[in-house]
Amino acid sequence: xxxxxxxxxxxxxxxxxxxxxxxxxxxxxxxxxxxxxxxxxxxxxxxxxxxxxxxxxxxxxxxxxxxxxxxxxxxxxxxxxxxxxxxxxxxxxxxxxxxxxxxxxxxxxxxxxxxxxxxxxxxxxxxxxxxxxxxxxxxxxxxxxxxxxxxxxxxxxxxxxxxxxxxxxxxxxxxxxxxxxxxxxxxxxxxxxxxxxxxxxxxxxxxxxxxxxxxxxxxxxxxxxxxxxxxxxxxxxxxxxxxxxxxxxxxxxxxxxxxxxxxxxxxxxxxxxxxxxxxxxxxxxxxxxxxxxxxxxxxxxxxxxxxxxxxxxxxxxxxxxxxxxxxxxxxxxxxxxxxxxxxxxxxxxxxxxxxxxxxxxxxxxxxxxxxxxxxxxxxxxxxxxxxxxxxxxxxxxxxxxxxxxxxxxxxxxxxxxxxxxxxxxxxxxxxxxxxxxxxxxxxxxxxxxxxxxxxxxxxxxxxxxxxxxxxxxxxxxxxxxxxxxxxxxxxxxx
DNA sequence: ACTCTAGACTCAGAAAGATAATA
DNA sequence: TTATTATCTTTCTGAGTCTAGAG
Numbered sequence: 001x002x003x004x005x006x007x008x009x010x011x012x013x014x015x016x017x018x019x020x021x022x023x024x025x026x027x028x029x030x031x032x033x034x035x036x037x038x039x040x041x042x043x044x045x046x047x048x049x050x051x052x053x054x055x056x057x058x059x060x061x062x063x064x065x066x067x068x069x070x071x072x073x074x075x076x077x078x079x080x081x082x083x084x085x086x087x088x089x090x091x092x093x094x095x096x097x098x099x100x101x102x103x104x105x106x107x108x109x110x111x112x113x114x115x116x117x118x119x120x121x122x123x124x125x126x127x128x129x130x131x132x133x134x135x136x137x138x139x140x141x142x143x144x145x146x147x148x149x150x151x152x153x154x155x156x157x158x159x160x161x162x163x164x165x166x167x168x169x170x171x172x173x174x175x176x177x178x179x180x181x182x183x184x185x186x187x188x189x190x191x192x193x194x195x196x197x198x199x200x201x202x203x204x205x206x207x208x209x210x211x212x213x214x215x216x217x218x219x220x221x222x223x224x225x226x227x228x229x230x231x232x233x234x235x236x237x238x239x240x241x242x243x244x245x246x247x248x249x250x251x252x253x254x255x256x257x258x259x260x261x262x263x264x265x266x267x268x269x270x271x272x273x274x275x276x277x278x279x280x281x282x283x284x285x286x287x288x289x290x291x292x293x294x295x296x297x298x299x300x301x302x303x304x305x306x307x308x309x310x311x312x313x314x315x316x317x318x319x320x321x322x323x324x325x326x327x328x329x330x331x332x333x334x335x336x337x338x339x340x341x342x343x344x345x346x347x348x349x350x351x352x353x354x355x356x357x358x359x360x361x362x363x364x365x366x367x368x369x370x371x372x373x374x375x376x377x378x379x380x381x382x383x384x385x386x387x388x389x390x391x392x393x394x395x396x397x398x399x400x401x402x403x404x405x406x407x408x409x410x411x412x413x414x415x416x417x418x419x420x421x422x423x424x425x426x427x428x429x430x431x432x433x434x435x436x437x438x439x440x441x442x443x444x445x446x447x448x449x450x451x452x453x454x455x456x457x458x459x460x461x462x463x464x465x466x467x468x469x470x471x472x473x474x475x476x477x478x479x480x481x482x483x484x485x486x487x488x489x490x491x492x493x494x
Numbered sequence: 495a496c497t498c499t500a501g502a503c504t505c506a507g508a509a510a511g512a513t514a515a516t517a
Numbered sequence: 518t519t520a521t522t523a524t525c526t527t528t529c530t531g532a533g534t535c536t537a538g539a540g
Contacts, residue, residue: 085530093507093531139502147530153501154530172504218534227532261533262506300497303535316504316534363507368523375523444507451505474526498539505533512526517519 010101070142070158071119078159079142084111090149094228094263101149110145140164150226161479170483173454175312176320177494182310183321187212189309194275203294204302206279207233211318214270215358217261218299218315230259233315234299239289243280244269252277264362323355323452328494330354331461344467346432348458353440355448363444376434383427390420450477455484460492 015023023029048056067082087105090098108128115121117135124130131145141155158164179186190212193205210216210233219232231240240258247253250271260266272280283293299315306313330351335344366372394416401409455473459481462469469478469485478485 081529083529091531096531141502144502150531152531155502157503168503220534222533230532232533262531264507299534300536314535361506366524372523447506476526496540500538501536503534503536506531508529510526510528513524515521515523517521 077162080159096228104148166483179321200296203297236293324454361444361447387423455481456488456492459488463490
């Protein structure tokens with residue numbers, strides 16, 4: 001079925017007999033009215049008087065208070081998503097084959113409740129029943145339902161601030177730290193395997209090199225036609241790379257160009273070690289562009305091999321490890337103890353950015369980017385003018401002091417000098433701000449900060465350089481990383 | 495030993511909402 | 518001061534990773 005037919009079918013299924021008589025073709029339908037209806041509704045909500053908005057807020061708070069928490073092991077814990085997802089049109093990311101399908105409303109009859117046998121079992125809404133109530137303490141979810149677009153299960157789970165999630169997070173970083181201890185051995189091993197007689201091993205070793213060096217994701221195989229066409233390391237196809245014996249003065253360059261998770265483009269030109277280059281040539285021999293680059297490899301065999309190298313090691317641990325170690329190294333390289341707090345935070349953001357670039361965390365350029373950049377430039381220009389003026393004034397004051405040789409005119413020179421220095425510093429600050437902004441234009445820092453960087457590195461850095469943790473982590477982040485803030489002293493090393 | 499699938503969990507950027515800065 | 522705008526925070530839910538178990 002074509003995507004369009006699928007959409008139409010999914011909408012047809014919701015239509016009454018009467019509607020089906022009238023509506024035969026979706027492309028003949030005019031949706032401007034319904035679109036206007038929703039736009040208007042949105043505007044109306046925004047234009048609501050203050051006290052009405054206040055009321056809505058209070059109601060939301062009440063819901064949060066009543067449904068937003070659970071008791072786990074005797075502790076009241078915040079729930080991450082305590083509402084089921086509302087019905088609507090499925091969008092998906094990128095060129096998704098199921099775009100436009102109807103996502104159905106979830107009814108109590110769809111919902112499985114998971115709680116303790118001896119707990120107060122939540123009541124379904126009046127006149128309804130739960131699909132099931134179970135008491136499974138081997139999983140962490142509190143409720144679940146099956147979603148109708150991909151037929152996958154959705155869960156109600158705890159907030160990242162919870163003890164359960166925090167401990168899991170800590171564990172994740174501990175595994176990555178263990179990798180630190182054996183990574184040299186593993187690197188030696190895969191270099192050795194580049195020369196293996198077995199094709200499987202060679203492919204595995206080259207893939208692992210990519211995962212390690214470029215922080216690529218594992219790349220599970222996906223069901224065709226069910227999702228957008230994206231790939232990771234193991235699912236790379238011949239068409240996704242180009243080999244250059246020599247490019248821009250560098251040897252053995254691999255040019256990557258593919259869509260990764262969330263249809264984010266990965267584009268990179270990387271010089272690789274010669275055996276890797278030779279192997280890639282070999283892997284690509286007699287293949288079509290659409291063929292798998294690593295035809296003897298999948299994530300399951302790769303992870304099995306990694307498990308043999310270290311307990312708990314999987315492909316994604318390399319991402320965590322390389323992200324965290326990069327942060328630590330960059331912080332060390334970029335921070336000067338004599339810098340002021342603002343400069344230190346700038347260094348932190350630079351280090352964070354290095355990681356985000358490694359992990360290919362991108363964002364759309366903010367809507368107000370150009371404008372705010374212009375504003376900053378205006379400020380810089382104004383500051384430059386002030387600076388020029390101050391320079392002249394200093395010159396005049398110096399001449400004055402030379403002529404008059406009195407105390408007053410001398411102290412005037414000092415004053416002008418101080419002003420000049422102050423203005424110069426302000427200009428510097430503005431300029432670094434501008435560079436920082438420009439470099440950050442399309443880089444998303446949040447994902448790595450929240451998911452890849454061992455928070456203890458940041459906490460230790462804060463303590464070491466006298467930067468308040470609040471400057472690095474906002475309230476939510478401090479709650480999520482409470483375990484690390486508690487645990488790490490300035491001596492912590494990843 | 496393998497493939498396939500279901501299940502459970504982490505990780506992902508956009509959009510909405512709240513707050514701070516600025517005119 | 519207040520209204521507007523820029524920026525930061527929170528919410529949302531889709532898209533991955535990885536494991537276990539059946540055949």
